[in-house]
Amino acid sequence: MLTQPDSLLKYIEDASGLRLPDGHFIDGGFRAPRAGRSMQSEDPGRGEAFADFARGDADDVADAVASSRQAFNTVWLRTPPAERGRILARTADLIRRNTERLAIAECLDSGKPIAEARGDVSGAARTFEYYAGACDKLEGHVFPLPSEYVGYSQFEPVGVTAHIIPWNFPISTAARGMAPALAAGCTVVAKPAEQTPFTGLLLAELLVEAGLPAGVCNVVTGTGIEVGAPLVAHTGIDHVTFTGSVATGTSVMHACAENVTRSVMELGGKSPVVVLNDCDFDSAIANVAGAIFEHAGQICSAGSRLVIEAGIHDRFVEALGKKASSISLGHGLRSPGMGPVNSALQRDKVLGFLDRARERGAEFVCGGHASTDPETGKGYFVEPTIVADRQADDELVQEEIFGPVLTVQKADDAEHALHLANCTRFGLVAGVFTGNFSRAHQLARDVDAGQVYINEYFAGGVEVPFGGNKQSGFGREKGLEGLKSYCKVKSIAARIG
Missing domain, CATH: 3.40.309.10 (Aldehyde Dehydrogenase; Chain A, domain 2)
Structure with a gap:
């Protein structure tokens, strides 16, 4: 573990020591953006750029959504819940094993002190660990109907989910949305904030290393206008989880309304x-x-x-x-x-x-x-x-x-x-x-x-549900309530006698 300031600060001068991602993460690997463009990420502690990353557009979004739809229909929907849990548990272990790399990337991207970044990485690991244990515990209910009927419900994954990740807690918020979505059987298309792109990409790479099938988790980087807007408006998206400002959240809700897309909105506060x-x-x-x-x-x-x-x-x-x-x-x-x-x-x-x-x-x-x-x-x-x-x-x-x-x-x-x-x-x-x-x-x-x-x-x-009232948004993340956000309930009733 790096502890001395001189050892840590060498990463400011040579960010390549972090092996930062190059490209979007689509269909199980890193891929150059279709338009071949890039952006720079700033180190707020110096006010200077320290690395380049892919600047995507609607074409990259379309590729990612198609990949996630294919993976949902052919692989992830049919993966046994216990196996989903094993993959998420291995992801938690890999996050912990990569703590220093992830924390330094988070520190350089967001500016937060390294101790806080390490805490965020630890929290992300715990989030995957928590939802790993929930995969095979999504149980429905039996309804008290007359004796000649039987009625029951079951939880089903909503489908392809979009995650708009903010710049203040990139890895924490990514984990908070991705882990329950994957646990429920959904696939993921994530768009990290343009200020903090790297830990979302690294997280997707670790998921595949843990055994997640290609296409189940895709990450597209770029601006809100060029990537975020086409993602939340895409007709192939079944659910949007958004964390950000009230103004941007309102725009996202308008886009969701056009396609009657489900959403969870965490829009900030004045606590x-x-x-x-x-x-x-x-x-x-x-x-x-x-x-x-x-x-x-x-x-x-x-x-x-x-x-x-x-x-x-x-x-x-x-x-x-x-x-x-x-x-x-x-x-x-x-x-x-x-x-x-x-x-x-x-x-x-x-x-x-x-x-x-x-x-x-x-x-x-x-x-x-x-x-x-x-x-x-x-x-x-x-x-x-x-x-x-x-x-x-x-x-x-x-x-x-x-x-x-x-x-x-x-x-x-x-x-x-x-x-x-x-x-x-x-x-x-x-x-x-x-x-x-x-x-x-x-x-x-x-x-x-x-x-x-x-x-x-x-x-x-992570055990405690989180979300707001009034203009702080609606829906809940974390806890079992967060898992239910990525589920739809099907009720079945049959006459048996």
Whole structure:
């Protein structure tokens, strides 16, 4: 395992050491794009390109969909569930054996610290492991009909599934969609974000190494316009799983509606972390900081709003500001406290929110400016930022910033905190920190969110269903609910006497 900075940083100078993929992954192997075009992937920690990858188009999408349709009809649909499970289990093992290669590729592509990237790879392995065990446990039901009838249901795979993978958690989100789809008996066509193409391609390669038949998982890289749009609009797609912005998700839903294509939409959030007077103070500080500054706040479920009860407001915000100010910045391969945001575009978007907040007279507890890697003077960095008390209608409260920016909302009491927690159009997750068990579960009951963490932000794992309410989307991923997203139910009733 590479641990020394000099050893790690040689990969910045020589990305070929990673054996990065060349081409799309179609029909069991890498293939050059039909138009022969390529794009460059940037290392956000330096703000410089480090590798080329295939720039696909609708013709490449058509090839991938045809390959997946053929594989579904002739091979994967007929593969016994137990054998599907064995292939997914071998994939989990191969992911673990390739942890360092995958993590370094993820770090260079996305900018996140190497420790976070390793955690994502570990989570991807666990996801395949979990769904490997579920393949042969998709059981239907028997209906209580009169004695002269028998009625039962069975789960069937929906068919060819499309997966639009975001740039913030490329391997995690790919695994979160691919693994249950494959477990259910579906085939996959995945489109990684153009900013982070490589781990999706590497994952497809490992699946085939584990024994997945050719064509069952295809990956096409390129832009959203040239690859993503024709993929979700393709008449050969039976289901779309999309993770991304509300605006793009709305466009995807329109495309799905044209063909009456099923979909799961995870569209981001503006998640509140409710901290009450009787919380474990030190634990809450650590969790609130982790909820917003992990991966520089570029997490759909980031705790981007601190809803803090008045009794501890001043002391808590002061301590949190000191903790945020102590976070080190740097290139992900140097194991900093926080890495860069993903691109110059994302950095400028975040800074735009902060500049407008200054114009409105906002008070900054800490941060609020662009920065760079202190060792190189390069990269797309934003300081860990906390903005003091803002009203419910403020832009920083209402809009998803997708950066290391925490907005504080002061609550009079627990009831007021609930009102503030529910004050946005999003409803992905929420956190609650309190020593009162009853109050914690009352808030969990009443907050409008798809998932609630109590006394530990990001608690749980692949076993826990994940998804949002309101404009955070619909449908659920992870857990057995995620498996059902890739199934259709057939009911059968027969007269027997």
